[in-house]
Amino acid sequence: MRKVRIQVEGRVQGVGFRFSTKMVADELGVTGVVRNEMDGSVSMEACGEDSAIEQFIxxxxxxxxxxGSVSNVQVEDDPSIKERKKFIAN
Structure with a gap:
């Protein structure tokens, strides 16, 4: 089980990015959460099998x-992320 924190910058708010991300996560069996940030970026926590997380990223x-349009993505492994039963778009 791999757990990652992802920060995404670009045109990622107001374009259905969180909803689309949830659809991808559900398709790949990834759980976690995605949320808009005040600075215009989107952050997420994702948990899943290594191959599913790689595809998700x-x-x-x-x-x-x-x-949407992504200009920058930062990925950080974080084993302290809480596991969730599903992927939530906040």
């Missing part, structure tokens, strides 16, 4: 939302 980098 790649899809986030490509912007799961057709109207």
């Amino acid at each position: 790649q899809r986030v980098k490509e912007s799961p939302s057709p109207a």
Whole structure:
């Protein structure tokens, strides 16, 4: 089980980015949470099998939302992230 914190910058608010990210997470069996930040970025916590997390990160980098555009992604492994039963878009 891999647990990561992801920070995404670009055109990621107001374009369906969180909803699209949740759809990708559900498809890959990744659990966690995604939320908008005050600085215009989106942050998320994600838990899943290594291969699912790698695919999830790649899809986030490509912007799961057709109207979105990702300019920067930071990924940090964090074993202290709380496991959730599903992926939540806050």
